[in-house]
Amino acid sequence: VGSPEDPAVGDLRRSGRRLTRQRAAIWDVFVADPERHLSAEDVAAALPDVNASTVYRTLDVLVDEGLLRRTDLGGERRYYERVRGHAHHHLVCERCGAVEHVHDDVFGELGVRLRAETGFVLGDREITLFGLCSACAG
Amino acid sequence: VGSPEDPAVGDLRRSGRRLTRQRAAIWDVFVADPERHLSAEDVAAALPDVNASTVYRTLDVLVDEGLLRRTDLGGERRYYERVRGHAHHHLVCERCGAVEHVHDDVFGELGVRLRAETGFVLGDREITLFGLCSACAG
DNA sequence: ATCTCTGCAAACCGTTTGCAAGGGA
DNA sequence: TCCCTTGCAAACGGTTTGCAGAGAT
Numbered sequence: 001v002g003s004p005e006d007p008a009v010g011d012l013r014r015s016g017r018r019l020t021r022q023r024a025a026i027w028d029v030f031v032a033d034p035e036r037h038l039s040a041e042d043v044a045a046a047l048p049d050v051n052a053s054t055v056y057r058t059l060d061v062l063v064d065e066g067l068l069r070r071t072d073l074g075g076e077r078r079y080y081e082r083v084r085g086h087a088h089h090h091l092v093c094e095r096c097g098a099v100e101h102v103h104d105d106v107f108g109e110l111g112v113r114l115r116a117e118t119g120f121v122l123g124d125r126e127i128t129l130f131g132l133c134s135a136c137a138g
Numbered sequence: 139v140g141s142p143e144d145p146a147v148g149d150l151r152r153s154g155r156r157l158t159r160q161r162a163a164i165w166d167v168f169v170a171d172p173e174r175h176l177s178a179e180d181v182a183a184a185l186p187d188v189n190a191s192t193v194y195r196t197l198d199v200l201v202d203e204g205l206l207r208r209t210d211l212g213g214e215r216r217y218y219e220r221v222r223g224h225a226h227h228h229l230v231c232e233r234c235g236a237v238e239h240v241h242d243d244v245f246g247e248l249g250v251r252l253r254a255e256t257g258f259v260l261g262d263r264e265i266t267l268f269g270l271c272s273a274c275a276g
Numbered sequence: 277a278t279c280t281c282t283g284c285a286a287a288c289c290g291t292t293t294g295c296a297a298g299g300g301a
Numbered sequence: 302t303c304c305c306t307t308g309c310a311a312a313c314g315g316t317t318t319g320c321a322g323a324g325a326t
Contacts, residue, residue, distance in 0.1 A: 018280055018325045040316080051283050056316060058281095072212055076291095077315070091258045100258065106251050113244050119272025120229045120238060127267060134257025156300050156305055178291080189308050194291060196306095214316095215290070 006084050007067045015065060022050045026058045030068065030082045037071060037079040037090075037099050071126055073099060089126050093133035100133060144222050145205045153203060160188045164196045168206065168220045175209060175217040175228075175237050209264055211237060227264050231271035238271060 009027040012019050029038065029046050036042075044055045059080055062068040068080045073092055089107075091100040111122040131137075147165040150157050167184050168176065182193045197218055200206040206218045211230055227245075229238040249260040269275075 013326090016280085020281065020325070022282070041314095052315095053284080053317075054282055074210055091252070091256065093258075094261055094263075100256065102252070102256055102258070106248065106255060108246060108248075108251070110244065110246075110248075113246070114229070114240070114267070114269075117244060118229065118238065118240055119275070120231075120240070120267075121270045121272075121275040122267060123232055123269035125232070125268040127265065129252070129258075129260060129265060130263040131252075131261035132259045134259075137257070137259040151301085154301095154305085158300070158306065160307070190290095191292075191309080192307055 006082075007065070009067065011067065012061070012065060017061065017065070022047075022054050023058050023061070025050060026055060027062065027067070030080070034082055034084070037073060037081050039077040039079050041077065043080075069126075072128060074128060074130065087124070087126075090128045091133070092128060092130050093136055094130050095132055095136040098133045098135075102129075144220075145203070147205065149205065150199070150203060155199065155203070160185075160192050161196050161199070163188060164193060165200065165205070168218070172220055172222070175211060175219050177215040177217050179215065181218075207264075210266060212266055212268065225262070225264075228266045229271070230266060230268050231274050232268050233270055233274040236271045236273075240267075 009019060009024055012023065025047050026043055029043050040052070040055050040059055043059070044050065044052045047055070059068065059070075063070050063080070066083060069083050071079050071081060071090060073079050073090060087104040088101040089104065091102050092098075093100075107127070114120050114122055147157060147162055150161065163185050164181055167181050174180075178190070178193050178197055181197070182188065182190045185193070197206065197208075201208050201218070204221060207221050209217050209219060209228060211217050211228060225242040226239040227242065229240050231237075245265070252258050252260055
């Protein structure tokens with residue numbers, strides 16, 4: 001799991017942060033389940049002996065350090081995923097809740113068109129689309 | 139303000155609901171400021187003598203009745219806007235917070251491409267894009 | 277030894293709910 | 302009259318914070 005270029009928890013020390021038992025454990029939850037989008041509660045549930053506020057604080061740290069990305073999937077919770085590979089966006093199934101990744105390419109010339117038509121410069125934040133996954137759409 | 143086809147608060151009565159002083163006042167806030175996206179707190183602030191829970195309940199009713207649309211602008215609050223005109227999406231400026239509307243057209247064949255490449259069927263929920271508005275992009 | 281981190285408990289913020297009184301139709 | 306709607310206050314869910322003690326370097 002993890003190619004040499006993938007950021008690792010050890011990187012924390014480079015910025016004067018400490019690699020604690022709790023931080024390693026939280027990171028491991030993401031390493032163990034590299035495809036899923038996990039909420040703070042998911043992580044806390046997986047690690048009953050790490051305090052919830054430590055989970056929240058650590059997720060912030062990991063996002064800060066570029067190890068995790070915070071994604072907005074439209075719900076009330078925030079989700080986190082490991083930073084790996086290249087730009088992708090999210091497809092959220094409104095029926096079963098599944099979250100798929102989709103390559104940036106599907107948007108084609110969206111950025112160019114937007115800038116031309118409205119002057120708005122698209123940022124690098126992920127785009128979340130809602131609909132039905134292939135299973136639910138039948 | 140408002141063309142004949144635009145839904146109006148009076149429509150509430152058709153579904154057995156009552157048109158109260160509070161509901162009319164809340165609706166008026168949206169009519170007075172047709173372009174803005176207002177949160178429940180914005181509405182409550184504009185109407186200090188309407189109870190906050192009444193504001194929340196009324197916004198739900200107005201969404202139910204198709205008079206307002208609930209939009210997710212990525213923040214922690216929910217925003218509401220009057221339903222008028224045709225399908226549009228939102229451009230949120232990450233610097234100044236401005237929210238622009240953009241016609242569905244900019245996405246071109248996105249739906250078709252998505253379905254072909256992934257089997258995902260794009261729903262009719264609005265899409266929110268983040269970046270810099272023309273003023274902030276300079 | 278130092279200074280970051282952790283656990284705990286309490287606060288927070290936006291939103292929801294139960295209930296009894298108010299008030300449209 | 303009927304029963305939908307309101308105000309109030311309390312609860313809620315997810316997240317944040319202040320503080321004293323634990324622990325990484």
